[in-house]
Amino acid sequence: MLGFLLRRLAASLLLLLLVLTFTFFFLRLLPGGPIQFFEGQKVLTPDQQRNLERIYGLDRPLPEQYLRWIESVARWDWGTSLSQQRPVSTVLREALPATAALALAALAVEYGVGLLLGIASALRRGSAFDHAIRVVTLLLYSQPAFWLGLMAILLFSYVWPVLPAGHMRSVDADLMSPAGRLLDLARHLLLPALVTGLSTAGGSTRFLRASLIEVMSQDYIRTARAKGLSERRVVWVHGLRNAVAPVIQVFAISLPLLLSGVLIVEVVFSWPGLGRLTFLAISTRDYPLILGSTALSATLVILGNLLADMLHALVDPRVRDA
């Protein structure tokens, strides 16, 4: 198990380094270069420009700059946001919890719905219920998430006003009791989490259904039944455990999709997270912030992959011995 973990960790670190390298050279391809962004409309003398280049280390050879950048990123120093005039790392740190909350809630919705519908339709394979689920999942993953969000706002904030239309907390949240604040957060979280989770739940439902059907036709399931185990035990203990392993892999694959969904849903619901931040950074051409948040989201994906690999190894011994 330890050897497996170390191998996966090394591979993830390598991937992380590749991602950061891409980001760095992407930064170099920018028209203009960082100095021009700083001076804005003002005209700098060549002397001033050289000085600035020296201050920011831009006069050094490219390989050295690259190493310095990697080192500073490792210290969680992503440069300075041009639109906010604050360190990118501070801005990102403030946005991360909001995105984490939304992403976790969306994951809970996605896998809650996915497990429930996936198992139910696999056990009633070929029935009218199964076909209905097939149609529902098709509908779910064919919707633009931002449109689903707008329709949810229209329905639940205006036509039938039961939930807030956006933002993370009410204006008077600071005056509430801790429990009231939590409830307030939950009320704000509900619509965006449902929208993000449901728009990705279609895929996981289908995958779990296919996976469970495959497992339930295996010999060991027949053996389990022949031993006289109850159907409930056969499905839940022998079937599901083996069907869940590939689902964990899909969880890793669907992470980038989830983050993309979170990004646009954050914009629709004015949710103060990473996605909305990136969007605002684009509108203000805040290049360091754009690159910082893109690299950070890629890092999150890689960490998610690593986590999925570990979970997979946990439920399937064949993986860790391979």
Added chain:
Amino acid sequence: MPRSRLRPPVLLWGGGAIAALLLIALAAPLLAPYDPNEQLDPPAGSYRPPGTVLAAVHLTDGSWRLAEQARRTPSGIEISRRDAVETLPASRVLNLTPGGVADRRVYLLGSDRFGRDLLSRILYGARVSLAVGVTAVLLALTLGVAVGSAAALGGRLADAVLMRGVDALLAFPKLFLMIALAAFFRPGPVAVVVLLGGIAWMEITRLTRAELLSLKSRDFVVAARAMGQHPLATLWRHLLPNAFTPVLIQATLLIGNLILLESSLSFLGLGIQPPTPSWGNLIAEGQDVLVQAWWIATFPGAAIAVTVIAFNLLADGLRDLFDPRAQSAGGDAMLPAP
């Protein structure tokens, strides 16, 4: 078996819907009731709900007046526009009839801020969305098959370098990468196609590589190579034709996904730019007036959903038809590409 009876209809429904959509897009100028950019009397025509019928009064100076009601009077015509009553002399009106005026303006799906007809804009938007989606997939297909073939046949080093690069690119959430890239492009249809294609080829690469690797050691391929066939000829004659089906299915799924991505990008204001209508930027226009004019955001979104459903149905149907393994697993062993 209910499943086998279900199968052909899935393919038929998907294929039929796409054929219909393509026809609609091609025939948009014939089908659209009005010019999608025509702004007829914006003060009276803006934000009209679906089903609104207005009398269109053509004036001698060439302009139009829209009115809820037009009543003939002995000297001319009396029109009411947004509760303001106005009397126009007969000499100023071109399309006068004994009962009122000869023309009307019908907003079947409502109108937008400038009094433009939403139905016409959605029909023209179909051209943009479909063209962008299909072109981008062709680009992704070309790139993906080329890189995938190079990785599968180019030796271990090429394989390792290319596939690690693909892994690194796949680690970026697509929308993040797209908007990061979009910041450096002048937005427009060409940029959108390049962006979408440039972001979607990695999955095609993975699939092509996997297919080619499993085909490479098959007898007919080994025989072709043993007979001295050039590797590229083997690729073209034997390997790619046999890998065609799964790649085609993946590409069909991809069209739907890329139409979704294009709409997201245009919704964020980084894709197709107004006044050119695309479904995504129509929804963006509707977002600001969601409550006052719900139809502007609602109908284009429904158009996207129908289109994407059609492409996904087609992919489902193709998979059921060509992939017996997926059938035994329930027909849905493959996920829509993330």
